[in-house]
Amino acid sequence: MRRTAFLWIGLAAACVALGAAAAFETRASRIQAIKTVGIVSAIGEEMSLTRAGLTGLGNVAQSASISAWGLDELIVQQVTRLLSGRFRVQPVNYRRAAFAAVRDSAVAPVNLLRGDPFKELVRSDIAPQGLDAYIVITRARSKLGNGRNVEGVGLAEYRTLLADYGLIHALYEVRVIDGKTFDVIEKRAAAPLDNTGTVRIAGPSGPVNETFGGPASGERLRAAIADLITRSLPVTLGDMHLIDGQ
Amino acid sequence: MVGIGGEYTPDFVGSKNSKFLPIPIFTIRRAGSIDQFRGPRDSASIALLDVGNFRAGPAFKYVSSRKSDKYSELTGLGNVDTAYELGGFVEYYPVDWLRLRSELRQGFGGHTGTVADVSADVIVPLIQRLTISAGPRFTWKSTNATAPYFGVDATQALASGLPVYDARGGAHSVGFGSQISYRINPQWEVHAYVEYEKLLGDVADSPLVKLRGSSNQTTVGLGASYSFDFRIR
Numbered sequence: 001m002r003r004t005a006f007l008w009i010g011l012a013a014a015c016v017a018l019g020a021a022a023a024f025e026t027r028a029s030r031i032q033a034i035k036t037v038g039i040v041s042a043i044g045e046e047m048s049l050t051r052a053g054l055t056g057l058g059n060v061a062q063s064a065s066i067s068a069w070g071l072d073e074l075i076v077q078q079v080t081r082l083l084s085g086r087f088r089v090q091p092v093n094y095r096r097a098a099f100a101a102v103r104d105s106a107v108a109p110v111n112l113l114r115g116d117p118f119k120e121l122v123r124s125d126i127a128p129q130g131l132d133a134y135i136v137i138t139r140a141r142s143k144l145g146n147g148r149n150v151e152g153v154g155l156a157e158y159r160t161l162l163a164d165y166g167l168i169h170a171l172y173e174v175r176v177i178d179g180k181t182f183d184v185i186e187k188r189a190a191a192p193l194d195n196t197g198t199v200r201i202a203g204p205s206g207p208v209n210e211t212f213g214g215p216a217s218g219e220r221l222r223a224a225i226a227d228l229i230t231r232s233l234p235v236t237l238g239d240m241h242l243i244d245g246q
Numbered sequence: 247m248v249g250i251g252g253e254y255t256p257d258f259v260g261s262k263n264s265k266f267l268p269i270p271i272f273t274i275r276r277a278g279s280i281d282q283f284r285g286p287r288d289s290a291s292i293a294l295l296d297v298g299n300f301r302a303g304p305a306f307k308y309v310s311s312r313k314s315d316k317y318s319e320l321t322g323l324g325n326v327d328t329a330y331e332l333g334g335f336v337e338y339y340p341v342d343w344l345r346l347r348s349e350l351r352q353g354f355g356g357h358t359g360t361v362a363d364v365s366a367d368v369i370v371p372l373i374q375r376l377t378i379s380a381g382p383r384f385t386w387k388s389t390n391a392t393a394p395y396f397g398v399d400a401t402q403a404l405a406s407g408l409p410v411y412d413a414r415g416g417a418h419s420v421g422f423g424s425q426i427s428y429r430i431n432p433q434w435e436v437h438a439y440v441e442y443e444k445l446l447g448d449v450a451d452s453p454l455v456k457l458r459g460s461s462n463q464t465t466v467g468l469g470a471s472y473s474f475d476f477r478i479r
Binding site (some may be wrong): 052053054055056057059104107108109142143144145146147148149158159160161162163165191192200201202 | 280297298342345429
């Protein structure tokens with residue numbers, strides 16, 4: 001009985017290992033075959049302002065428009081520069097608001113069953129069609145403290161009993177979508193930038209040691225967010241084997 | 247997340263003696279995601295619904311068997327097999343520092359009853375790395391979840407010397423728990439906790455508890471855990 005159980009467990013483990021290896025092989029070969037790419041970015045229209053930790057009742061996250069900061073243009077520019085050595089990057093037109101409006105369902109199985117919502121958008125909303133692949137960069141989500149989600153670009157304050165901490169975040173995920181079949185070849189959320197911080201957030205973030213008040217504060221905040229994006233993009237694209245790892 | 251901990255806990259529910267048990271810590275979550283507050287009494291669970299301050303999903307608890315030959319107080323009462331409790335949980339944060347959680351589970355194996363747990367935890371981050379939490383707990387169990395552990399039938403009465411007792415379901419226990427956790431760095435965390443339970447109703451009145459055990463149940467534990475990302479590409 002026990003021997004049979006071990007046999008089944010061994011078979012299951014072998015199937016998982018073989019499946020993972022086959023999937024990796026397929027993904028790697030599909031990325032190898034890509035010659036032309038278009039880049040879509042839709043994370044930088046809004047910034048969230050969040051308070052977490054020891055907060056009062058009715059603490060609702062707010063948001064502010066930051067479309068004037070041109071973060072999406074910066075991302076397209078940076079990714080184009082990073083990928084140009086390996087792919088022929090072509091400019092594409094798309095409705096940024098349509099890509100920014102897509103949200104994951106709160107019910108996890110729904111996300112598994114309905115498939116990736118960006119596939120259809122890439123098919124219907126991007127011009128020109130027919131490139132080998134499209135790199136789609138959209139907002140990612142993380143928990144901040146307990147019971148609070150943050151996503152995309154934001155400024156957060158985490159309150160504790162003895163101190164308050166400020167942080168900025170730029171949470172995004174990158175998809176590589178096949179330009180012919182519109183399958184998602186690869187998908188990855190940008191990881192935290194280093195292992196030294198203790199702020200628990202699942203993506204690029206950094207402490208805010210200065211107060212973003214007074215003149216030129218918006219420009220300083222933009223520069224800090226842009227720095228997070230600029231430093232994390234090479235790491236994320238490297239993790240996806242789109243460029244040599246940084 | 248993997249880790250190791252230890253727990254000084256009653257020999258069995260209702261016992262007046264305690265033992266030290268090593269506890270493996272093993273949690274899987276989506277790569278890159280942040281682990282959420284977890285109480286020592288929480289069952290293993292997966293949040294299939296997560297809207298930030300409200301989470302819900304299936305829950306599972308393993309209840310180890312109770313062997314009568316391991317403890318003299320149980321002599322003559324026979325064994326109770328391992329039980330597997332399967333059900334669901336809901337969790338709500340009215341504010342970031344207050345968690346309300348409820349679980350409802352159906353037992354299979356050693357008992358075939360229904361178990362409901364309700365708890366509240368005030369979660370206070372003292373500083374970014376150091377968090378304390380504390381709150382009340384309440385457990386309700388049906389007759390089928392209570393009788394195998396606390397009832398004494400005629401055969402058991404003869405063999406054990408305890409009076410015959412018909413244990414019915416109802417309020418099982420009320421208690422209080424507190425936990426402190428310190429995050430050394432993003433990977434390493436250490437924690438310690440204490441959980442006190444006062445057995446109630448037919449459970450507290452059971453001759454096993456009244457004559458040979460105690461209705462006061464205290465568990466003290468500590469542990470260390472290490473988080474890491476493992477991606478299957």
